[in-house]
Amino acid sequence: MDYVTAGESHGPQLTGVISGLPAGLKIDSEKINNALRSRQGGYGRGNRQKIENDVVEVVGGLRHGVTLGSPLALVIKNNDHSNWSKIMNPTTAATPENTLRKVEKPRPGHADLVGGIKYRQRDLRNILERSSARETAMRVAIGNICEQLLAQLDIKIVGYVQQLGSIKIEEKPLDVEQISAQINQNDMRVLDKQTVLKMHDLIDKTKRAGDTLGGVIRVVAENVPAGLGSYVSWDTKLDAKIAAAVVGINAMKGVSFGDGFELGGKLGSEVMDEITWSKEQGWKRLSNHLGGFEGGMTNGMPIIINVVKKPIPTLYKPLQTVDVNTKEIKKANVERSDTTAIVAASVIVENVVAIELVKAILDTFEASNMERLKEQFAAYRQEVKDY
Ligand SMILES: Cc1cc2nc3c(=O)[nH]c(=O)nc-3n(C[C@H](O)[C@H](O)[C@H](O)COP(=O)(O)O)c2cc1C
Numbered sequence: 001m002d003y004v005t006a007g008e009s010h011g012p013q014l015t016g017v018i019s020g021l022p023a024g025l026k027i028d029s030e031k032i033n034n035a036l037r038s039r040q041g042g043y044g045r046g047n048r049q050k051i052e053n054d055v056v057e058v059v060g061g062l063r064h065g066v067t068l069g070s071p072l073a074l075v076i077k078n079n080d081h082s083n084w085s086k087i088m089n090p091t092t093a094a095t096p097e098n099t100l101r102k103v104e105k106p107r108p109g110h111a112d113l114v115g116g117i118k119y120r121q122r123d124l125r126n127i128l129e130r131s132s133a134r135e136t137a138m139r140v141a142i143g144n145i146c147e148q149l150l151a152q153l154d155i156k157i158v159g160y161v162q163q164l165g166s167i168k169i170e171e172k173p174l175d176v177e178q179i180s181a182q183i184n185q186n187d188m189r190v191l192d193k194q195t196v197l198k199m200h201d202l203i204d205k206t207k208r209a210g211d212t213l214g215g216v217i218r219v220v221a222e223n224v225p226a227g228l229g230s231y232v233s234w235d236t237k238l239d240a241k242i243a244a245a246v247v248g249i250n251a252m253k254g255v256s257f258g259d260g261f262e263l264g265g266k267l268g269s270e271v272m273d274e275i276t277w278s279k280e281q282g283w284k285r286l287s288n289h290l291g292g293f294e295g296g297m298t299n300g301m302p303i304i305i306n307v308v309k310k311p312i313p314t315l316y317k318p319l320q321t322v323d324v325n326t327k328e329i330k331k332a333n334v335e336r337s338d339t340t341a342i343v344a345a346s347v348i349v350e351n352v353v354a355i356e357l358v359k360a361i362l363d364t365f366e367a368s369n370m371e372r373l374k375e376q377f378a379a380y381r382q383e384v385k386d387y
């Protein structure tokens with residue numbers, strides 16, 4: 001399976017095409033729309049989310065709600081395009097009138113300056129439009145289709161917020177269902193609802209100061225059988241593929257698995273997950289410090305992924321930059337912006353991990369048809385248990 005997305009932030013729409021999905025996968029568009037709604041949620045976002053009401057339209061590869069095995073084509077409209085229809089018209093030639101709102105003062109931390117240099121653009125809007133995280137709406141739509149496939153194979157996945165700026169949540173081990181139930185009760189997707197008001201206060205205070213926040217996200221995937229991915233080459237390791245996909249999301253600066261960077265300060269005896277076997281449960285570990293991966297392969301324990309998101313680059317109290325045309329020292333461009341998008345990011349990371357899991361599964365099993373995939377997957381689960 002593979003996918004491509006197209007579309008600018010204030011252009012007419014986002015487009016996505018997924019190839020290599022099995023035939024016979026039932027797709028519930030309402031579930032996709034719920035995921036899109038979650039991505040739009042969370043305290044601390046800017047006014048753009050009041051304009052958008054993301055819904056997916058499937059325009060190819062589906063008949064009566066079931067995949068045909070042909071490329072699946074998706075569309076999400078940008079409501080805001082109606083406010084940008086001249087400036088972001090894909091086909092009308094440039095005129096002084098429709099090239100207003102030029103961006104010439106690159107924002108430190110965004111793609112503006114380097115993108116301008118690389119693509120030889122003097123209006124950095126030509127960079128900003130595609131480097132915007134607006135595109136992640138389509139990745140969530142694609143990810144939700146993957147989550148629907150994973151659900152058919154009894155694999156569950158969830159992403160949530162573990163840290164916002166200086167507020168970090170201590171947690172005890174929970175399963176995906178328990179995590180989902182707790183995080184869906186608050187607008188910060190956190191396990192400890194006592195911290196929600198503190199987080200709102202921090203966001204308000206930061207916004208008033210013209211500043212922004214990042215945070216840490218955790219994703220847990222459960223009931224993934226041992227043996228997805230392979231140790232045989234660097235580019236077949238599934239943990240490596242997940243890391244690449246996650247850092248491929250705007251503003252993500254680091255990934256770790258299980259106990260992550262803390263592993264560096266521990267003894268081997270403290271963190272290697274001891275092995276056990278029973279007829280009823282098959283192979284299990286007595287702990288999960290390594291987050292479900294050994295040798296680039298899933299080991300059957302829950303997959304645990306930690307991701308750090310940097311603060312939002314656009315500051316209402318802008319930092320120093322240089323005008324790319326006059327070369328004068330200036331304050332950076334201010335576009336309407338989020339104070340934090342950590343909640344959205346937790347939804348996006350969850351969905352991007354779901355995409356990588358589905359890719360690994362479809363690479364491993366004959367997947368022309370969903371029923372055959374399910375049969376093979378069930379037989380494989382049994383083989384793993386009995387090994
Ligand atoms: C959901 C989401 C929303 C974002 N919103 C904004 C925003 O409003 N303003 C902004 O400057 N950056 C925002 N960002 C971050 C930029 O898109 C990102 O920093 C930029 O594309 C540069 O890429 P890099 O941070 O990966 O280097 C957002 C990121 C995500 C994931």
Ligand SMILES: C=C(O[C@@H]1CC(C(=O)O)=C[C@@H](OP(=O)(O)O)[C@H]1O)C(=O)O
Binds near residue numbers: 009047049137250344
């Ligand atoms: C549009 C979305 O996020 C955008 C991501 C973004 C950026 O620079 O990444 C900048 C902002 O764009 P705008 O100036 O249009 O408000 C965010 O709103 C979205 O998530 O749907």
